[in-house]
Every structure is written in C-alpha cells, then in structure tokens.
Amino acid sequence: xxxxxxxxxSRAQRASLLSVRSKKKTxxxxxxxxxxxxxxxxxxxxxxxxxxxEIFEKAKVPIEWELAEVSAEKGITDQALKxxxxxxxxxxxxxGTPIGVGHKSLNLGLRKALKLYANVRPCLSVPGVKTKxxxxxxxxxxxxxEGYYSGIEHMVVPGVAQCLKLITAEASWRVAKYAFEFAVxxxxxxxxxxxxxxxxxxxxxxxxDCAKEVSLSYPNIQYEAVNLDNMCMQTVMNxxxxxVLLLTNLYGDIASDLGAGLIGGLGLTPSGNIGDAGxxxxxxxxxxxxIAGKNKANPTALLLSAVMMLRHMGLHDYAKRIESATLKTLxxxxxxxxxxxxxxxxTEYTQAIISNL
Numbered sequence: 001x002x003x004x005x006x007x008x009x010s011r012a013q014r015a016s017l018l019s020v021r022s023k024k025k026t027x028x029x030x031x032x033x034x035x036x037x038x039x040x041x042x043x044x045x046x047x048x049x050x051x052x053x054e055i056f057e058k059a060k061v062p063i064e065w066e067l068a069e070v071s072a073e074k075g076i077t078d079q080a081l082k083x084x085x086x087x088x089x090x091x092x093x094x095x096g097t098p099i100g101v102g103h104k105s106l107n108l109g110l111r112k113a114l115k116l117y118a119n120v121r122p123c124l125s126v127p128g129v130k131t132k133x134x135x136x137x138x139x140x141x142x143x144x145x146e147g148y149y150s151g152i153e154h155m156v157v158p159g160v161a162q163c164l165k166l167i168t169a170e171a172s173w174r175v176a177k178y179a180f181e182f183a184v185x186x187x188x189x190x191x192x193x194x195x196x197x198x199x200x201x202x203x204x205x206x207x208x209d210c211a212k213e214v215s216l217s218y219p220n221i222q223y224e225a226v227n228l229d230n231m232c233m234q235t236v237m238n239x240x241x242x243x244v245l246l247l248t249n250l251y252g253d254i255a256s257d258l259g260a261g262l263i264g265g266l267g268l269t270p271s272g273n274i275g276d277a278g279x280x281x282x283x284x285x286x287x288x289x290x291i292a293g294k295n296k297a298n299p300t301a302l303l304l305s306a307v308m309m310l311r312h313m314g315l316h317d318y319a320k321r322i323e324s325a326t327l328k329t330l331x332x333x334x335x336x337x338x339x340x341x342x343x344x345x346x347t348e349y350t351q352a353i354i355s356n357l
Contacts, residue, residue, distance in 0.1 A: 038091050048093060053065060055357075056322075068083040093302060094285055111145065115276065116273035117145050117274070118143070118274045119256070120271070123140065126268050128336075136239045139182070140245045140247065146249060148165050168206075182244065183221050189222055193224070193225050195208045207248055211223070256269075266283075267339050272309065282305055307323045329349070
C-alpha cells in the first residue's frame with residue numbers, strides 16, 4: 001500500500017493531520033434561545049419544513065429559525081451562506097439540481113462552501129416499519145469534500161470524457177479521526193474502512209493507510225478494512241455484521257442509500273454534515289414534485305435529521321422527546337403517510353406526532 005507515503009511526512013505534519021479539529025472553542029447551544037438557519041428547499045421541502053417547525057414549536061424547543069434562501073431557481077445565495085456561517089448550524093430540505101452540462105449540485109456546493117467534511121448517516125430500524133431486516137443499527141460516515149465528487153472532469157476529445165479522483169492525506173486523516181471519535185462518543189465498538197485498493201492502489205490505498213494510522217490511537221475500537229463489493233454483499237446478507245462504516249465520497253453515497261433501503265427507505269433516514277466551523281442537517285430524499293403541494297409528503301427524514309441537530313447542539317432532552325413521539329407514532333401505525341402504507345396527510349401525521357409529545 002502507501003504506508004511509505006505517510007512515513008515521508010514529518011512528525012509535525014502527522015501531528016497536524018491528527019489535530020484536525022478546529023482550535024476554536026466549541027460553541028455551546030445548551031442555554032438560551034439559539035438561532036438556526038433553515039433551507040426549506042424545493043418540491044415538498046416547504047411542506048415538510050413547516051411540519052418540523054410546528055412540532056418544534058409545540059415541544060417548546062429554544063430555537064429561533066432564520067430563513068436561508070437556497071433553491072434550484074435561485075441557487076446558493078449570499079444571504080444563505082452568511083446565515084449559515086453566522087449561526088453555525090442549519091436544517092435543509094431537499095434541493096433539486098437539473099441534470100446536464102453546466103448544472104452543479106447545490107448540496108455539494110453547500111458542503112464545500114461551509115467545509116463540511118463528514119457526512120453522518122445513521123441507519124436504524126424503525127418500530128412499526130416492517131422490512132426484511134430487524135434491529136439494523138449501522139452508522140455510515142462519508143468523506144464529503146473530495147474523491148470523484150471533487151468535480152474535476154473534462155472532455156479529452158469529442159466522445160471521450162475523463163474524471164479525476166482526488167484523495168489527500170489531510171482529508172482522509174480528518175474524516176478517519178472523526179469516525180473514531182464518533183465511535184468513542186457513541187459507545188460503538190468497530191470501524192470498518194471501505195475501499196477498492198485492490199484496483200485503485202494509489203487513491204484508495206492512501207485513504208486506507210490514513211485510516212489504519214488513525215486507528216492506532218484508538219486501541220479500544222476494533223478496526224478492519226473491507227473491500228467495497230464485499231461490504232455490499234455482507235450488508236445484504238447480515239447488516240448486523242457492521243457497526244460504523246468509513247468511506248470515501250462516492251462509495252459513501254452509494255452505501256448510504258443501501259443502508260436506507262435496509263430500514264424502509266430515504267423517507268425515514270436522517271443525515272448530518274459536520275465541519276469544524278458548523279453543521280448542516282438534511283433530508284436526503286428527493287423533492288418529489290409529483291406530490292408537492294398536495295399535503296401527502298412524509299416529514300420523518302427531515303424531522304429525525306432535526307433531532308440529530310438538537311443532539312449536536314446539546315439539546316438532548318428536546319431531541320429525546322421529539323424522537324420518542326415520532327417513533328411512537330410510527331409504531332402505532334394508525335396515522336402514517338402513504339409512502340409507509342397509510343392514508344394520513346402530512347398535516348394529520350404531524351398532528352399525531354404532536355399529540356404523542
């Protein structure tokens with residue numbers, strides 16, 4: 001592999017890579033009214049954002065929402081970036097990105113602009129939602145800033161396009177350290193680094209070597225390296241085989257949707273993007289334009305992402321209360337939206353959660 005590459009780094013450089021957390025003091029959100037940026041997004045985003053805000057209001061969460069304007073029509077506005085950079089924490093609904101030349105992903109744009117290097121996607125079985133698997137409990141941590149999603153591509157000659165995969169030691173060490181720190185905080189036992197170093201020896205090899213080096217500082221957390229294709233097969237055969245998965249950008253994107261499928265789909269899956277200077281939590285499902293404005297949308301993914309946000313802010317009691325009410329409503333199964341097999345509207349589902357607070 002590329003262990004020799006890491007050895008060329010000086011002791012000071014290696015220490016700098018390991019000290020990837022910001023030197024700034026950690027911001028405390030646990031006291032007082034806190035301002036949070038909210039990006040409703042496109043399609044059903046506005047409806048599910050309203051649902052989350054209503055539930056937060058009824059739960060008396062000490063948050064003041066500030067609208068940040070980002071949409072497929074307006075793009076990422078300066079006002080939105082200023083709001084997110086000032087408030088340090090935000091909640092985002094789904095954003096649409098036209099497919100074709102010249103259109104860049106707004107989601108990627110936000111992550112890069114705010115330097116949100118780690119995407120955290122918990123995949124946890126939901127009571128009352130029957131799937132092929134029970135007791136799934138996997139956390140997928142994905143490097144957010146480079147890999148194939150760096151956007152370095154060009155047309156070599158007409159009919160031949162090329163995309164470059166960028167992997168750096170700094171970004172790899174940073175996300176690996178975050179994964180192990182996360183495992184320690186959450187009482188997790190194992191981190192599995194997922195790769196294709198058997199084929200991509202230089203790029204995936206560097207990522208893998210960095211993960212292994214970082215693992216040496218966490219002797220109480222089991223570490224393993226797993227081939228991407230083998231990980232997919234093992235996950236489908238036995239999801240409980242894994243605990244925390246650590247992946248590069250593209251692999252993590254694919255594995256995240258695989259994990260969502262294990263628990264019932266993207267409509268139930270929360271997500272958070274973490275950086276040293278802020279965090280943005282989001283629903284990762286699509287904009288669902290076919291049901292937009294029809295009061296049929298399921299706000300669960302955005303709501304559970306907001307619960308993740310509350311825990312990030314140290315508002316654990318509010319997070320537990322809202323999460324418990326949501327899971328209770330889903331377990332009861334009497335007032336759920338159409339995508340989960342029910343007949344309730346978004347409004348009715350929201351009111352059912354509020355009644356379970």
